[in-house]
Amino acid sequence: MSLDLEAIYTDLHRHPELSFQETRTAGVITRELAALGLDYEEGVGRTGVVTVIRNGDGPVVWLRADMDGLPVAEQTGLPYASTARGVDPAGQDVPVMHACGHDMHVTAMLGALEKLNASQDEWSGTVVAVFQPAEEYGAGAQAMIADGVFDRYPKPDIVLGQHLTPLPAGTIGVRPGTQMAASDGITVVLHGRGGHGSRPHSTIDPVVMAAATVMRLQTIVSREVDPREMAVVTVGSIHAGLKNNIIPAEATLELSLRYPNDTARADILERVERVVRAEAAASGAEQEPTISTLHTLPPTINDADSTARLTAAMDRAFGEGTVVDPGMFTGSEDVSWFARDSGAPLVYWFWGGVDPQQYADAVAAGTISRDIPTNHSPYFAPVLHPTIERGVDALTVAAREFLT
Incomplete structure (x- = not known):
């Protein structure tokens, strides 16, 4: 049985949860992990989920996906748009939306785990998949570390992660050195x-x-x-x-x-x-x-040698020109804590979710800032395909590059 990734994504998008409140989201994740026959631990760092695929000797590759939503009232008009509400840390009732793509991050991670699990005869090593809460508060990674995630699971030889961004769907954006502020x-x-x-x-x-x-x-x-x-x-x-x-x-x-x-x-x-x-x-x-x-939050710094390996692997998999240097992003992330506290190298990249023709038209008209909604916008709405497929394949290709 293969996972219905579109259904998973639209369900997650329709039911976002605020930071450290991702209990339903964690339930969706564990349901799908169970369907894949994978064991898991819930409640890591309060609401996080961790699963491991052990497949003989070899490197330990950590894959990370964040899963919290934002206090934003969705205005996309999508049939699966969120109407959810939540209570923020100040006790206020607020609208909640996946305005940063974390629902797509979770979906891509589940799809990559399905592929990696099904192809164990082609690689060896250990995959540790971390579904992290509370990235938007900048607190989830440290909460999982404080909860002993390095003590209970094999420490990483490399940490890998990805983030949806308003680039054309199919495009990968990554650079060595400082990727995020x-x-x-x-x-x-x-x-x-x-x-x-x-x-x-x-x-x-x-x-x-x-x-x-x-x-x-x-x-x-x-x-x-x-x-x-x-x-x-x-x-x-x-x-x-x-x-x-x-x-x-x-x-x-x-x-x-x-x-x-x-x-x-x-x-x-x-x-x-x-x-x-x-x-x-x-x-x-x-x-x-x-x-x-x-x-x-520390700067997100990509290891130069590992980034070169990942870029070459993605060029082979997706074709020359797929990977671009997006420049340094002024947004910030807490994924670096996993790499910094374990001493492992990090590669963190972006993948596009905008209809390529819509993006090209906006470039030609000089209206990208007006016509292409960015992360945290109430209009942020990635196209489902090929965004889902590229997110799954990018994470799978990256993991396979660093496994043996």
């Missing part, structure tokens, strides 16, 4: 003094303080970072107040910071803290801002 999630609480909206002079208004801080933070990249270098300072969330005639006592900002290396990270963090504290002082704040880190 490092990042930090930062929460800033600005402390003012609340009061009546009719008496602003008796208050220290944290809303004005927050507005000034947001604007000044934009000058870090535009005026303090060498234009030849990469850095991102994004204020993605701002919360203050409950009523129009009440000046609140606090305002909270949530920042996403991204950089290519540890030196740049140290510089940006210092500059962000300087701006935040200076704007609070300029507003006459009587209490220093509270600055806390939500998560820290």
Whole structure:
């Protein structure tokens, strides 16, 4: 019996779950692993799943797929669009969507495991497949490591993973060295003094303080970072107040910071803290801002020799020109923790999910940014075919390249 990958994908897409809440998703995964005759462990790192194919002596290859959704209201109009809702860490009821392709990651992993399991007479070694929770929080990989995943399973000789992206379907994007940026999630609480909206002079208004801080933070990249270098300072969330005639006592900002290396990270963090504290002082704040880190993600760095081997293998399998250098992505990932903490090399690549003609038309019209939805967009919707097949085959080819 072969897995119905399209049905699996559409089911997962219709039923996304937030980070560390992926219990139904884990159930779908274990159901399909059982159908393949594979043993598995549930609840690794809270909601993760791990399965192993042991096939004699040889290298240990780890394959990783993340599986959480995002608090996004889907607007694709697909017949299998998500209408799911969930409760976020703040206790708020939110819409949930697979707006980053993790449903496709899981589907491709299941398809690759089916192929690898059925072809054991053609390779030897050990495959450890890791279905990881909570990538979107940057916490799932470390949760699995803290839960002892390296102690209970063979340690990797190489870690492999892939991510769906808005490239033409069939295309593979990978490069040696830094593939994705490092990042930090930062929460800033600005402390003012609340009061009546009719008496602003008796208050220290944290809303004005927050507005000034947001604007000044934009000058870090535009005026303090060498234009030849990469850095991102994004204020993605701002919360203050409950009523129009009440000046609140606090305002909270949530920042996403991204950089290519540890030196740049140290510089940006210092500059962000300087701006935040200076704007609070300029507003006459009587209490220093509270600055806390939500998560820290290292850069995703592809091993050069392993990337060259993978690129050559995919060129042989799919034809010259299939593999392109997509440049460094400013998005971030937590897959690196598996490689870093085990001392294994990493290769992490992208595969396209956009209808090739739609992509070509957008390129010709110069409208890619408008017409091709990116990850985290409410319109993100990969074409099913050949996206599923290429994701399965890419992961299978990669694994076979590093097995014996």
